Amino acid sequence: MTTMDETYQNTLAPKYLFGARAGRRSYLAWLHRFIKLWSQRYVDRLAYRNMLDLDESILRDIGVTREDVIRASKLPLSRNAAEELHRIALGNRGVF
Numbered sequence: 001m002t003t004m005d006e007t008y009q010n011t012l013a014p015k016y017l018f019g020a021r022a023g024r025r026s027y028l029a030w031l032h033r034f035i036k037l038w039s040q041r042y043v044d045r046l047a048y049r050n051m052l053d054l055d056e057s058i059l060r061d062i063g064v065t066r067e068d069v070i071r072a073s074k075l076p077l078s079r080n081a082a083e084e085l086h087r088i089a090l091g092n093r094g095v096f
Contacts, residue, residue: 041077048073048081063089 051059051069059066064085072085 038077041080044082045073045077063092065092068092 048069052066056066059069068085068088072081072088075081075084
């Protein structure tokens with residue numbers, strides 16, 4: 001006979017995500033972190049709209065162009081747009 005946790009693991013929590021002994025708490029903790037990360041990335045993407053209102057000279061001081069900001073804002077949420085824009089800015093400055 002299987003326990004409640006084993007049944008839960010076999011039906012809702014794939015073993016490749018949580019391992020054989022993971023229970024309901026680890027699944028909910030993972031789900032909470034996942035939702036928090038993606039919602040934060042979504043809010044960050046909305047902040048890029050404010051960057052598009054900046055003057056070209058300010059964007060140039062930051063080290064990016066308007067096209068760089070647009071490109072970063074269109075990345076999928078699975079990629080961190082802030083890190084990508086930082087990488088672009090460093091590349092524009094000639095620093096790697």
